[in-house]
Amino acid sequence: MPECRDCQNPADRLRHQVKHCVGNEIRGTVDWDSIPNDLALVYDHARAHPDIDPDRIVVLVHSEGVVHTARLISDQRINPLGLVLLARPAESPRNTVRWQWASRAATGFLEQVGGAGSQAVSNEGIAGWCREQGMPDASCEQFMAPNEGWSDSTLTETMKGREFETMKESWLSLPGEDPYAHHLAEAGGVFASMNWWQGWLSDHTPVVDRLKSYEGAISVVLGDTDAVVPLDRQRDFYENLARSQPDTFELVVMPGKVHALGSNAVSGPMSEQAKLRVTETIRTMLEINKPDS
Structure with a gap:
């Protein structure tokens, strides 16, 4: 994306980003099922890659990505070695x-x-x-x-x-194929199809319920000042999951970190502290099934 030399405020930057980064026709095809389908394609591609051990794949996802990854786990479409879930509510999308x-x-x-x-x-x-x-x-x-x-x-x-x-x-x-603009409306952008938003409004299944059958390692990382996913609303859900899976589940709380696990309220970058913690978690998970050298 070219630098916006004339941007004077957030509204200018949003219009610049929509113009150069958002394809309305494509974004309008994003629906509640297309996202997990795309994630499953990436997972299957990784498993089929000659340089990747299909039994040593760890999935790292943030926010909404956790919802769709949990759906794939529940439907038995993916079964990675481990899950690292960042900044995601344990309760249902609705x-x-x-x-x-x-x-x-x-x-x-x-x-x-x-x-x-x-x-x-x-x-x-x-x-x-x-x-x-x-x-x-x-x-x-x-x-x-x-x-x-x-x-x-x-x-x-x-x-x-x-x-x-x-x-x-x-x-x-409303018709599911209608465009849903969300916060991109003022800049003439389309965020997704209406079906995507309707999925959020109608999915009653808690994320943690979709993870109960998963037998691999799970690490949930939350910022304690996340206003999008407040810790006090998630703690009981995840602590109950931890009690049911004491050997494979951990809840990591990052002090002073917000939704992107950094200092910015919504967007990144992730803090160096969070990066190191997540990297170490992935490394530990990969050691679980490391082949003998």
Whole structure:
């Protein structure tokens, strides 16, 4: 990709990336099944390569890649020696989206009403905000809490049950072949097909359940400040898996690391500390089935 010499802000950089890196026609063919199918092709190609021992393959995947790799494991389409799973929720795709959407919507509302960093608002504060917006009392009623106000947790739980289900049904009613723009919309880009997004909204199977039949080594690596995959939402899932597979499973928590296991909130690069830890994990896994020299 050529350097963007005229980029002044993130929006400029996104438009530049879409122009030079995103083929809308191809991205529009990405669906819920095409991704695991592509991963399976890569795995099969590696197994067939003359310079690769088919019994000593370790799969390293990040975020969404873990979801699709777990699907392949569950369907017995791949059976690598080991799995290194980075920054991925243990719960189902649907519940992951449900939590992320509801939590972000709740945080946005609290900050809009109460100011940046607000963790709670009272009904009195909401009423004042409504008056500032010129909103009639009847319209404001929909924002009121059943008690004296909302906390971040109570509003998130309410939005999970009310707002998310409405949004989900709306998305699921659309044709699967329609384009799904996601965050690329403002730059004229297509992220995937609508079927890809519908897969996230309708897949109820927890990732950890799809890994229960796997007998190889598993290492899960999470950053303890990952806002996309909060550690406190995943720990119980993975600790239960560890108890059921004590000899083959490990949970690695990287202090101060976010979703990309570095310092940037979403994108890379991965920190040197995380790289070393992951590399050492892969090396250890490969020693498990190392042929005699």
